[in-house]
Amino acid sequence: MKVGIIGAGQLGRMMALAGYPLGLEFEMLDPNPRACGGQVAPLTVAAFDDREALAALASRVDLVTFEFENVPVAAMEFLAGQVEVFPRPPVLETAQDRLREKECFRQLAIPTPDYRPVESRAELEAAVAELGLPAVLKTRRFGYDGKGQFILRQPGDLEPAWAALGGAPLILEAFVPFGREVSLVAARSRAGGMVFYPLAENIHRDGILRLSQACSADPMQALAEEYTRRVLEHFAYVGVMAFEFFQVADGLVANEIAPRVHNSGHWTIEGSETSQFANHLRAILGWPLGSPELLGQVAMLNFIGELPAVPALLGEPHLHVHAYGKSPAPGRKVGHATLCLPPAADLPGALRLLLPRVNLPALLD
Template sequence: MKVGILGGGQLARMIALAGYPLGLKFIVLDPDANAGAAGLSEHLLGAYDDPALLAELAEKADVVTYEFENVPAHVAEFLSSHTLVYPPAGALAVAQDRLLEKNFFRELGIGTAPFAAADSLADLENAMADIGYPAILKSRRMGYDGKGQAVLRSAADLAAAWDSMQGAAAIVEGFVDFQREVSIIAARSPSGEIAYYPLSENRHRGGILRIAECCDKDPAQSLAEDYVRRLLEKLDYVGVVALELFDAGGTLLANEFAPRVHNSGHWTIEGSETSQFENHLRAILNLPLGSTAPRGYAAMVNFIGGLADDAQLLNIANAHLHLYDKVPRKGRKVAHATIRTDSEAAYRAGLQQLADLAAAADNS
């Protein structure tokens, strides 16, 4: 079986590493000659919407998946008309548009921050009467890691914030007074089988995920599972999904979902019986899903902008290194490391050591 992947970065790389033991082969489409998955797969070098390369991908792959949600609709349609594409195009359409996404959550009975569409400065001004300050203006499409966003602290910010959208349709969202950010990762197969991972508790800085910790037996687990199940079933979803939630005193408010393997689930490689990467493959191949039970305590630390010295990092007991074969530059995710142990004290100590190394290496 050959799995095609749109995108050949670190997510494709980790999918391929999980897939070889299952006897799979891979073909990726990526414009970067040095894409991280290139050495592990047949590499179609070119643009994501190159018609000839997409035709080749559809021809050679038994099933196609992707490592980013901003797959153009016509690309997803073309691929879907020639081969299996999972997750389904309908999930892409919703995930690509923050307004559709928030309306979708509302339709499913999943709480969100207050929000409104803003197609003009006048819309924005009107909406703020209901939403209140502070709030955040986001472009409906594209943007990640805090890009394409503007904070609104008072009416004086509105005009500049609107200008920064450069005419793009936008959504304005009220701030949520939350205690923590969590995400739930789940996999669903074509048979309807669903596997839920333990919640991740996620810490961001500068709009970028820094640390994700596995939360075994979390009080919010069952509500999060209920929410992500609604989403999976409504979309007739196949593959791994990540649903990001704000935990506001036991009330969970959905922020967004990613129709793909997710950075907040990288700890599952060591910290769960079956990684999110393997379960994504099992799901899209309609194989039985693997156990998502945690293996002790586990967390992941991202390396942004710079790397730690390998030997220093590997000297930390029970630390695991995951390099992406990316050249470090400001703000770029270049690696992650996992800590996994059966002892809570060793876990806390190791996580602190990893976080210190990541902070020292960070030049963003």
């Protein structure tokens, strides 16, 4: 079996690395000739909407998936007319638009922040008057890792926010006074079977994930699974999906879904019985899903901008290093490491010792 992957970043790279032990082959398509997935699989360099290149890829593979959600929906619909595509394009269309996404959550009785669509400066002022401050102004499309967002804390913030983001369709969301950010990674098979990984608690800096800790027997696990199940069933979803939540005093508030393998699930490579990447492939191929069982205590550290000295990290016990083969650049995800400890170990203590060694000293303060 050969799987085509639209996008050839680190997620596609890790997907292929998970699939080779299963006897699979891969081919990727990406406009970047230096995309790191091209180090592990044949790479077609073409625009995501290049129909000639897409048709050629479809003719060489058995099915197609994607590794990030900003692929043009029209391109995936074109591919779906020639080869099986999972996840199916409708969920991509919803996930690409924050307003559609929020409306979907409301339809499924999943709590969200209060929100208003914003198309003009006058609508922004009206939305702020209704929702109050603080609030978060976001572009409806193409926002990730903190991009396309502006926090409004006082009336004087409206002018710079509009100058930065105006001109594109926007959404204003009421600020959520959350206790922590969590995410649930789940897989749904072609036959409808589902597995849910343990909830992960996430810490961000500058809008980018820096640390995820897998949570054993988390009190929010069942509620997160219920909300995620509603979305998976609504779309007859096939593959891995991540659902990000804010935890508040009385439960969970939906932030967003990612219809793909997810950064907050990288810990599953060493930290669970079956990785999110392997389960994504199993799901889209119609194979049995693997156990998501947590193996001990696990945390994942993101390396942003540049890698720490890898040889020094290799001397750290229980630490598994992943370098993506990407050149350093501000804000770029260039690698991660997973700390896997026995069930009775002191994970917070181990992280406090480790974090200063990888230039992340204040994440647990």
